[in-house]
Amino acid sequence: MKDLLFKKALFTASLLLLLIGAGMVYTLFDGALPAFDAFGFFKFIGSTAWDPHPDREAYGALPFIVGTLFTAFLALLIAIPFALPVALFTGVYYRGTKAAHIIGAIVDLLAGIPSIVYGLWGFYTLRPWIIESGFSTGGFGIFTSAVVLAIMIIPYASSLSAEFLSMVPNDLKEGAYSLGATRLDMIQQVVFPFAGSGIFASFILALGRALGETMAVTMLIGNTNNLPLSLTATGNTMASVIANQFGEADGLKLSALIAIAFLLFILTALINLAGKFIIKRFNQ
Amino acid sequence: MITHTKFRQLKDKGFFILICLLMSLGALPLVSILFELIRKGYKQLNIAFFTETAPSTLDAMLAAGTGDVIPGGIANGIIGTLIMVSLASAVAIPIGIMIGIYLAEKPTAIFSNIVRFVADLMQGVPSIVIGIISYAWIVCSFQSYSALAGAFALSLMMAPLIIRSTEETLKMLPPSLKEAGLALGASYTSVVLKILLPAAFGGLFTGILLSISRVTGETAPIMLTALGSSMITVDVMRPMSAVPLLIWEFYNDPNLMDMIWSCSLFLLMLILTLNIIAKFIAHRWKIQ
Amino acid sequence: MENTVNNNMIDTLITSNNVRTPLIVEDAILTFKDVCVSYAPGKNAIESVNAAVEKGKITAIMGPSGCGKSTLLRAVNRMHELYDYIKVTGEILLNDQDVLKMNAMEVRRNAGMVFQRPNPFPNMSIFDNVLAGYSLNGIKLPKAEREALVEQSLRNVVLWDEVKDLLNKKGSFLSGGQQQRLCIARAIALKPEVLLMDEPTSALDPIATNHIEELLLTLKKEFSIVIVTHNMSQAARISDNSMFMYMGELIEYDRTNTMFTNPACQKTEEYLTGRFG
Numbered sequence: 001m002k003d004l005l006f007k008k009a010l011f012t013a014s015l016l017l018l019l020i021g022a023g024m025v026y027t028l029f030d031g032a033l034p035a036f037d038a039f040g041f042f043k044f045i046g047s048t049a050w051d052p053h054p055d056r057e058a059y060g061a062l063p064f065i066v067g068t069l070f071t072a073f074l075a076l077l078i079a080i081p082f083a084l085p086v087a088l089f090t091g092v093y094y095r096g097t098k099a100a101h102i103i104g105a106i107v108d109l110l111a112g113i114p115s116i117v118y119g120l121w122g123f124y125t126l127r128p129w130i131i132e133s134g135f136s137t138g139g140f141g142i143f144t145s146a147v148v149l150a151i152m153i154i155p156y157a158s159s160l161s162a163e164f165l166s167m168v169p170n171d172l173k174e175g176a177y178s179l180g181a182t183r184l185d186m187i188q189q190v191v192f193p194f195a196g197s198g199i200f201a202s203f204i205l206a207l208g209r210a211l212g213e214t215m216a217v218t219m220l221i222g223n224t225n226n227l228p229l230s231l232t233a234t235g236n237t238m239a240s241v242i243a244n245q246f247g248e249a250d251g252l253k254l255s256a257l258i259a260i261a262f263l264l265f266i267l268t269a270l271i272n273l274a275g276k277f278i279i280k281r282f283n284q
Numbered sequence: 285m286i287t288h289t290k291f292r293q294l295k296d297k298g299f300f301i302l303i304c305l306l307m308s309l310g311a312l313p314l315v316s317i318l319f320e321l322i323r324k325g326y327k328q329l330n331i332a333f334f335t336e337t338a339p340s341t342l343d344a345m346l347a348a349g350t351g352d353v354i355p356g357g358i359a360n361g362i363i364g365t366l367i368m369v370s371l372a373s374a375v376a377i378p379i380g381i382m383i384g385i386y387l388a389e390k391p392t393a394i395f396s397n398i399v400r401f402v403a404d405l406m407q408g409v410p411s412i413v414i415g416i417i418s419y420a421w422i423v424c425s426f427q428s429y430s431a432l433a434g435a436f437a438l439s440l441m442m443a444p445l446i447i448r449s450t451e452e453t454l455k456m457l458p459p460s461l462k463e464a465g466l467a468l469g470a471s472y473t474s475v476v477l478k479i480l481l482p483a484a485f486g487g488l489f490t491g492i493l494l495s496i497s498r499v500t501g502e503t504a505p506i507m508l509t510a511l512g513s514s515m516i517t518v519d520v521m522r523p524m525s526a527v528p529l530l531i532w533e534f535y536n537d538p539n540l541m542d543m544i545w546s547c548s549l550f551l552l553m554l555i556l557t558l559n560i561i562a563k564f565i566a567h568r569w570k571i572q
Numbered sequence: 573m574e575n576t577v578n579n580n581m582i583d584t585l586i587t588s589n590n591v592r593t594p595l596i597v598e599d600a601i602l603t604f605k606d607v608c609v610s611y612a613p614g615k616n617a618i619e620s621v622n623a624a625v626e627k628g629k630i631t632a633i634m635g636p637s638g639c640g641k642s643t644l645l646r647a648v649n650r651m652h653e654l655y656d657y658i659k660v661t662g663e664i665l666l667n668d669q670d671v672l673k674m675n676a677m678e679v680r681r682n683a684g685m686v687f688q689r690p691n692p693f694p695n696m697s698i699f700d701n702v703l704a705g706y707s708l709n710g711i712k713l714p715k716a717e718r719e720a721l722v723e724q725s726l727r728n729v730v731l732w733d734e735v736k737d738l739l740n741k742k743g744s745f746l747s748g749g750q751q752q753r754l755c756i757a758r759a760i761a762l763k764p765e766v767l768l769m770d771e772p773t774s775a776l777d778p779i780a781t782n783h784i785e786e787l788l789l790t791l792k793k794e795f796s797i798v799i800v801t802h803n804m805s806q807a808a809r810i811s812d813n814s815m816f817m818y819m820g821e822l823i824e825y826d827r828t829n830t831m832f833t834n835p836a837c838q839k840t841e842e843y844l845t846g847r848f849g
Contacts, residue, residue, distance in 0.1 A: 002471060002473050003471050003472040003473050006472065006473040006476070007472070009382060010382050010383070010385055010386040010389070011386065013379050013382035013383050013386065014382075014383045014386045014387075014395070014396075014399045016379065017379075017383055017399055017402055017403060017406075017443070017447075018398065018399060018402055020406075020440070021402035021405065021406060023417075023421075024406075024409070024417050027417055027420045027421065028413070028416070028417070031416075031420060081306060082306055082307070082309065082310035083310075085302070085303040085304075085306040085307045085310070086307050086310060088303055089303055089304070089307055093300070093303070103307075105563070106311065106314065108559060108563070109314070109556065109559065110313075110314050112497060112498075112501075112555050112556065112559050113317065113501075113552060113555075114500075114501025114502070114503065114528055114551060114552075114555065115501070115502075115503065115504075116501070116503045116528050116531050116532060116535075116548075117317065117321070117501070117531075117548045117551065117552060118317075119535075120531070120535065120544060120545075120548060121313070121316065121317045121320060123535075124320070125316055125317075125320055151313045154310055180289075182292050182293055182295070182296035183296050183299075183300070184292075184295055184296040184299045184300075185292065185296075208408055211410070212408075212409070212410025212411070212412070212413070213410070214410065214411060214412040214503075214504040215503045215504055215532070219535070239410055239412045239504070242412050242416070243412055243504055243507065246416070246419075246508055247507075247508075257416075258416060258420075261412070261413045261416045264410055264412075264413060265409060265410075265413050268408050268409065268410055269405055269408060269409075271408075272404070272405070272407075272408035273404075273405075276404060
């Protein structure tokens with residue numbers, strides 16, 4: 001009797017999670033519907049309009065979608081050459097040693113720093129450097145945001161890919177060394193082919209993180225509603241436009257912001273599922 | 285042949301040096317962040333910082349004019365963070381553990397796979413989207429920004445983490461443990477509650493601490509739901525502040541700039557401490 | 573790699589009464605001189621081994637588990653260097669050159685190794701696996717030479733007929749015995765001076781073991797083989813000379829026939845008659 005009740009409780013909790021998940025999708029879609037109705041789903045995605053004036057109210061998500069993808073992919077591009085060395089160091093060269101543990105702890109520490117603190121650092125430390133270097137006058141924009149995003153996803157990408165790198169069986173490594181390979185040969189011809197898909201998945205998941213990052217980007221991207229087309233352009237990501245404008249939004253504008261949240265939800269979900277799918281295949 | 289080998293070994297060394305170089309370059313931001321926070325933040329950390337509420341703009345301006353330390357503190361944020369995180373934990377921990385047990389006990393059932401899928405999906409949802417959900421469900425229902433809505437958003441973020449860590453930890457326990465309990469005639473419920481969960485305590489606790497440290501620094505969802513308050517309040521149905529939210533407010537008010545750093549330093553130390561405790565416990569309670 | 577001979581070691585060697593004068597061989601491919609290996613400072617896993625391995629013969633190293641037989645073998649191609657807590661001292665001469673003073677990559681190319689468990693590279697085709705030694709060393713061969721080498725190596729390990737139509741498939745579907753033969757082909761494709769085998773049949777079933785043993789008897793025409801085995805009857809079946817190791821020391825080294833019929837040391841006799849091990 002007691003067991004039955006206990007099992008029911010476990011089941012109910014799990015069911016609750018499903019309901020919440022379904023409810024989230026429904027709420028986002030329901031909130032987005034007025035905007036999709038008013039502008040059309042594809043027109044909303046493809047439009048660069050952002051005009052809250054009551055007489056000619058029009059909203060489109062394109063600048064924010066472009067801003068999101070632009071910053072996130074750029075961040076990934078910047079992050080890879082730093083994340084991969086950390087992963088190789090802890091997962092291959094010094095696997096299981098004290099040095100790897102210490103670096104792993106530092107990486108975890110970096111991963112724990114809140115988004116807003118990264119934003120402050122970007123604003124007060126990185127931005128002046130960028131202005132000083134003459135790269136852009138205001139120091140805000142796509143590039144600045146991408147650099148901070150990159151720093152934020154390096155820990156995640158490197159600790160995840162180190163896990164896959166360290167899964168390469170010792171047998172194979174010794175086999176390669178016994179044939180006269182150097183560590184570099186071994187990494188290129190044994191480790192990377194073996195762990196490649198896992199590393200790829202790590203970077204996809206890191207990209208998913210970058211897509212949804214809010215506060216740091218909001219503080220650095222410049223918050224303009226135009227289509228960002230260069231590294232120094234200011235703009236907005238989907239997350240940052242919500243953070244910036246949600247407080248004062250109502251009516252159609254609120255719906256447009258929720259529609260953007262809905263699109264962001266779909267985008268991150270797809271990216272994460274792709275990453276998890278690759279990992280699942282890797283583990284088999 | 286020998287020269288060829290020498291060349292390859294040189295290449296190998298060069299690659300390793302490159303790796304070390306890039307790695308130390310990657311560590312620069314961390315050093316820089318810590319350095320900036322400590323340099324600019326330490327002087328605000330006094331008793332008032334923990335006991336008083338955030339200063340008004342006028343007080344801050346006056347202090348800045350005379351070069352004094354800005355009066356006031358972040359007590360409203362600390363209490364707010366404490367209340368919201370506790371509330372979120374009170375909801376997310378039991379439910380997360382229950383779901384985790386369910387998944388570990390029925391690992392291959394179709395229903396489990398769906399639940400696991402949804403948990404994975406929720407874990408990847410950007411925090412700002414979580415904020416919107418909580419806004420739509422709680423803020424709109426009660427017609428008011430509230431700590432409750434903030435706590436709900438945080439619990440939505442915590443639950444998937446706890447579910448996965450519970451499942452992973454329970455899966456690592458040897459099956460003989462459960463069989464031994466059942467063989468002694470114990471009920472399923474007591475086997476789970478009195479044998480499996482205690483045995484998995486280290487892993488569960490680590491997962492919980494990490495999920496807490498993860499949400500403690502969250503700003504975006506709190507911003508959309510709890511809004512913030514300049515007073516110390518314990519009424520969960522009313523707007524409330526939180527430490528990361530105060531950083532955001534200070535950031536937007538040039539007169540309060542000095543407060544940003546001490547506030548960030550405090551937040552970072554808090555999260556760091558949680559992480560270190562989690563690591564320590566994970567180490568001590570490792571399942572053999 | 574310090575090469576100084578520790579006086580204490582010589583003392584133990586001389587005073588230790590259960591060490592008989594090791595087998596003297598005329599044509600040595602591999603010579604161990606006062607070889608010590610330690611996993612932790614001050615504690616030797618291998619204590620002052622002196623022996624010469626005969627060219628073109630199969631030399632078996634036997635002993636109970638933990639006696640140091642694999643450790644000795646792995647000292648030859650300097651595998652111990654992959655783990656920085658392991659130290660090797662003494663001299664190991666491969667064709668009169670001290671491997672401990674040579675370039676490690678060169679040594680490993682000249683000493684092929686076959687491991688306990690078959691470890692073909694899962695990402696490479698059978699063809700590429702045979703040539704892995706070349707690709708890992710950055711050596712590019714012309715196409716015709718590559719094909720000839722693969723065929724010859726696979727024929728040498730009697731695998732050619734089984735896999736000649738599957739050369740571009742990954743090696744993972746092969747049976748354990750086939751995989752191990754593929755690994756031997758990979759090792760001999762580099763034309764090493766000596767083939768080091770670390771219990772190569774311990775993960776295989778009796779039929780596959782039988783295959784490998786037959787293979788070794790034909791391979792010894794071209795290669796000198798040192799094989800570590802925990803299986804006495806295997807040593808008796810295939811080896812010409814045998815070493816018996818116990819607790820990190822080389823207790824006895826003799827012609828296999830002599831050792832199995834008339835062991836000099838009591839420990840060897842106890843081991844061979846199955847009283848411990």
